Structure formats: C-alpha cells, structure tokens
Amino acid sequence: MEFKILFSFLVLAMNPFLGHSQIKNFKEKFELPSEIKETSGLLLIDGKIITHNDRGDAANLYEIDSLSGNLLRTIRITNATNEDWEDLAEDENHIYIGDFGNNDGNRTNLRIYKILKSDFKNKTAVTAERISFGYEDQTNFSNQKNNHNFDAEALIVYNNELLIFTKNRQNLKTNVYKIPKESGGYAAKKISSANIGGLITGATHNKEDDSFFLCGYSTNSIPFLIYVSENRAPGDDLFSGGFLKISLQNELGQGSQIEGITNFNGGGNY
Structure with missing residues (x-):
C-alpha cells in the first residue's frame, strides 16, 4: 500500500440480531514509520503497538509508541525467517x-513462531519455538494461485488453543482451524466456517465480553469488519450464532486493504 496509517475506533451497542451497529470515533492516529512497509499483524502490549511487515522483510517485530507513532524498538527473531x-x-x-x-x-511449511514475552520486553534479539501444521482437509498442494481455500492471515489465542481464520480465495468464506499452542507438528482441525463474502486478513478477541472482530476486504476492494458476539452456542463453532458484517467504505473508501486489528480497553480497536 502507498499509505500505511493506523486508525482507531470504538464500538458501541453492537447487536447482530437487530442487524445494526454503531462504530464511533473512527479516526486516524498516525502514519506508520518508514520501516513498516507493509504492516500486517497488530498487538497492543504495555501500551505499545507491536507489528511486523508482510513477506520479504527480515524476521523483525517493531514496537511503536501508541501516542506519537515513533518507532521505539526493533526486535529480531534470530532463528526465524519471514516467508x-x-x-x-x-x-x-x-x-x-x-x-x-x-x-x-x-506451501508445506506452514508455521507459527512462539516467543517469550519476557524476552521480547527485555531484549532486542530473541529465539523462538516453532509450531508446524498443515490443514487436515487439504489434499492438493499444486500451485492454485488465487483459487483455493488454504491461505490464512488471521490468528488468535482462544480457550488455550491457537485459532486460524482462513482467507478463502476460492469461495470467499472463512474457515476456523485449531491447533495446540505447544511446539511440535500438527494437523489443524476445522471447527467452524462462515460465508462472509470476502477475504479475512486479521482477527482479535475481546476478553471482556468474549466477542470477536475480524477484518478484511471484498473482491472489489471494500474494507469491512466481521463482528461475532458472545451470543453463540457453547463449543468450538464460533459462528453458531451468526455474525454481523460492517462496511468501512464510508470511513476508509474503496481500495483500502486492512491487514491487522487488535483490541484495547474493551471497546476500542486499532
């Protein structure tokens, strides 16, 4: 993207069963530092924004001041690569x-790197454990550019497991797979699916009310949010209670590609 800007917004009175929502105080915070050429994931840790570049960068995490947008630290993962x-x-x-x-x-080398927060906070070079996985239902590994359902860009920790939300280029759904948080190799188990009509690129979980936000964009480049409320059946099927899709065309315009989302202070999101 030519412009790499962080936005924040508050969410009030979300009610998917009434089919409406209120997104308030949607505003630009700052332009990201030049080192962040293609921001993807987002976290907020100790009041600081953590992000990384998409493919092609070194194996770096970047810590950014949440008020000024200044780059505070670059943390290198010494035994990782950014494929x-x-x-x-x-x-x-x-x-x-x-x-x-x-x-x-x-790809046959899908993986998740796991680093200690204590190392991250106190060092600028850290080592990672590795969690390797493949999708339990993928059998075709030929080149299927933009025409398959096994890409993914969204990850959360939930109920002491890792949940991966796929970016289905073929059918525009998102599937949810789970794997353990421990290092090792796993077959990711499919636990839920939703016909969201777009491409999911990020996810965050609000621990205060057990809701989820996913971000993404449509095939005609309209950015959107997917809201999953706490009103769902117990168990793994996150979409059992349905979802609410919220267009951000008025806020961001057509052509904006959202890549990451993270929750702060309960009702706020970057």
Whole structure:
C-alpha cells in the first residue's frame, strides 16, 4: 500500500440480531514509520503497538509508541525467517507469529513462531519455538494461485488453543482451524466456517465480553469488519450464532486493504 496509517475506533451497542451497529470515533492516529512497509499483524502490549511487515522483510517485530507513532524498538527473531508473516496473537506469557501466508496454496511449511514475552520486553534479539501444521482437509498442494481455500492471515489465542481464520480465495468464506499452542507438528482441525463474502486478513478477541472482530476486504476492494458476539452456542463453532458484517467504505473508501486489528480497553480497536 502507498499509505500505511493506523486508525482507531470504538464500538458501541453492537447487536447482530437487530442487524445494526454503531462504530464511533473512527479516526486516524498516525502514519506508520518508514520501516513498516507493509504492516500486517497488530498487538497492543504495555501500551505499545507491536507489528511486523508482510513477506520479504527480515524476521523483525517493531514496537511503536501508541501516542506519537515513533518507532521505539526493533526486535529480531534470530532463528526465524519471514516467508510470509501475516498476524500476531498473544497469551499471558507468549507472543505468536503466524508465518502461514499461502498465496499459491502449495506451501508445506506452514508455521507459527512462539516467543517469550519476557524476552521480547527485555531484549532486542530473541529465539523462538516453532509450531508446524498443515490443514487436515487439504489434499492438493499444486500451485492454485488465487483459487483455493488454504491461505490464512488471521490468528488468535482462544480457550488455550491457537485459532486460524482462513482467507478463502476460492469461495470467499472463512474457515476456523485449531491447533495446540505447544511446539511440535500438527494437523489443524476445522471447527467452524462462515460465508462472509470476502477475504479475512486479521482477527482479535475481546476478553471482556468474549466477542470477536475480524477484518478484511471484498473482491472489489471494500474494507469491512466481521463482528461475532458472545451470543453463540457453547463449543468450538464460533459462528453458531451468526455474525454481523460492517462496511468501512464510508470511513476508509474503496481500495483500502486492512491487514491487522487488535483490541484495547474493551471497546476500542486499532
């Protein structure tokens, strides 16, 4: 993207069953530092914004002042490569980096890097554990550029597991897969699916009310949000209660490509 800008917004009175929502105080915060050429994942840790570049950069995380937008630190993952980093997630003790971008559908080395938060906060060079996985239902690994359902750009930690939301280029749905948080190799289990009519590029979980936001864009480049409320059946099927799709065309215009989203202070999001 030519412009790399961070926005914030508040969400009030979300009610998918009444079919409406209120997004308030949607505003530009700042332009991202020049080192951030293609921001993808977002986290907020200790009041600082954490992000990374998409494919092609070194294996770096960038820590940004949430008030000024100034780059504070660059943290290198010494035993990792950035083949196609797409999203960040966290739990109490770790940060997870999703290296699972799969534009052509033919990757057999999908992985998530896991680093200690204590190392991240105190060092500028850290080592990572590796979580490797493949999708349990993928059997075709030929080059299928822009015509398959096994790309992914969204990751969260939920119920002590990692959840991956796919970016389905073929059918414009998103599928949810889960894998353990521990290092090792796994077959990702499909647990939910929704016909969202677009391409999902990021996800965040609000622990205060157990809701989710996904971000993405349509095939005609209209950015949107997907809201999943806490009013759903118990269990793994996150979309059992439906979802609400919110266009951001008025706020961002057609052609904007959102790549990451993270929650702060309960009702706020970057």
